[in-house]
Every structure is written in structure tokens, then in C-alpha cells.
Amino acid sequence: MRIRHNKNFTAGAVIAAFMLIVILVGMVWTPYDPNAMNGKAKMLSPCLAHPLGTDNFGRDILSRVVEGAGATALIAAATVAIGLAAGLIIGGVTGYYGGWLDEVIMRLNDAVTAFPSILLALVLIALFGGGKYKIIIALGVLFIPSFARIVRAEVARQKSLDYVASARLMGAGDMRILFLHILPNIVPVLLPSVAIGFNNAVLAEASMSYLGVGVKPPDASLGRMLNEAQGYLMSAPWYAISAGAAIILLVLGFGLLSEGLGGDGHAS
Numbered sequence: 001m002r003i004r005h006n007k008n009f010t011a012g013a014v015i016a017a018f019m020l021i022v023i024l025v026g027m028v029w030t031p032y033d034p035n036a037m038n039g040k041a042k043m044l045s046p047c048l049a050h051p052l053g054t055d056n057f058g059r060d061i062l063s064r065v066v067e068g069a070g071a072t073a074l075i076a077a078a079t080v081a082i083g084l085a086a087g088l089i090i091g092g093v094t095g096y097y098g099g100w101l102d103e104v105i106m107r108l109n110d111a112v113t114a115f116p117s118i119l120l121a122l123v124l125i126a127l128f129g130g131g132k133y134k135i136i137i138a139l140g141v142l143f144i145p146s147f148a149r150i151v152r153a154e155v156a157r158q159k160s161l162d163y164v165a166s167a168r169l170m171g172a173g174d175m176r177i178l179f180l181h182i183l184p185n186i187v188p189v190l191l192p193s194v195a196i197g198f199n200n201a202v203l204a205e206a207s208m209s210y211l212g213v214g215v216k217p218p219d220a221s222l223g224r225m226l227n228e229a230q231g232y233l234m235s236a237p238w239y240a241i242s243a244g245a246a247i248i249l250l251v252l253g254f255g256l257l258s259e260g261l262g263g264d265g266h267a268s
Helices: 009-027 061-097 097-114 117-128 132-158 162-170 174-185 187-210 222-232 235-263
Strands: none
Touching: 009 061, 009 235, 061 097, 061 132, 061 174, 061 187, 061 222, 061 235, 097 132, 117 187, 132 174, 132 187, 162 174, 174 187, 174 235, 187 222, 187 235, 222 235
């Protein structure tokens, strides 16, 4: 795969790196305790002490945005990891062997992807309860079909190439060929889909937290912060702008990276 060295890729790398640094720093240090309330400092506008102001409980918005971005990114990364790991196995086996197993699993994939992902996630959360780990599992399961479809198509293409035939002539078994030869060769094809999947997971987590079924309070969540801020759009617009900007930067950075990697596929 040839990376497109263009302005989009460079901008995406810079934005993604900036957000990653902010999140990593936020894991060990924030200006204030993100959950610390201060009744005397409610809805302060941005100032030196609170660069992004405070919320309706007097909590420092910068600290909560940093913590919320970290929680969102962690959930998105874990979601993509689950979908990708299961998709590699399912797509690899079905693409390599084909036959009735391929038909059955792909039809199940089609059935799952026929429904809106957020709606299915909400159904799963309603059945098993909310919370950070339940969201990761629910979204991870919903991401499996798209990754499996991408892997299946690429494995089916790769298995007819000369290097696979050479491996067979040298006595390599099916599992060795699949996991040590074919799957490593399709990693470059998967990278754009991973970036797009991360974007979709960020938006899905933010949407679910906005609806109140995501990260449990008092822990910070960008989606929940947007929900809380909507009642103060006129009196304290910095509240919504701060959380919204963090979501936009996460999505924009990885979206531009995906463009630079040459991704035309999708994962959601």
C-alpha cells in the first residue's frame, strides 16, 4: 500500500498526535480533579484559572474534556480491537475455505448490518445494562461484520496469488498459510478501515452517552457533557463548544488519516 503523502494525511497525523498526547497526559495529570464540585465557581467563563470555564456543578471543563476524550478514545479503541480480532478470524476462515460456512456466516453478517448500528447497540444495552464495559462489548460485536467482510474479500483474493501456491508446494498447512502468510499481507488494506472504524466508534459512544446509556456519572464523557450543556447554550456556550470540539478533533484527525492511507472501505 502506498501512503498518500498529502496535506490531508499530514493534517490528520498532526491532529491525531495532538489528541493522543492530550489523552496520555490526562491519564496522569489534569489541572483539577475532573469530578470535584465547587458551588462557588458554577458556570465561570473561560479565565486563567479555568481556561475552558466551569460547568453547572463548578467542575473544571478542561479537566473533564481531557478525561472524557480519554474515555471515548479508550472505548473506541477497545471496540475496534474486538471487531477487528473477531473479523480477522471469521473473515479469514470464510474467505480461505469458502463453501457453505462462508454462505451461512455472510448471510448472518448481512442480517446484522441491515439494521442501524446505534439501534442494535441500544437494544443490547437495554437487555444487558449500560456502563463503559457493556458499551465496549455491544459496539465491538456490532463492528465484527464489517471487518469480517473486508477480511473475507481480501483473503479470497490473496489465496489465489503465487506466494500462497509456493507456500503450499513447500508443505505449509492451511492454518500456517492463512495466519502467517495471508493475514499479515492484508494489514495495509485494513489500516484505513481501522481508522474509519475508530471514527465510527467515537461517534457511536458519544451518541450513546448523550442518550444517557454510556459512561456512568460522575465520570466524564464527551457525549454526556454535550447533553448537560444543551441547557446552557445561550448563557454558557463554552460548555458545549469544548466537548463538541474534542469530538470533532478526534473524528477529524483519524478521518484525514484514513483518507491519507487511501481508504475507500468502511467499518461500522
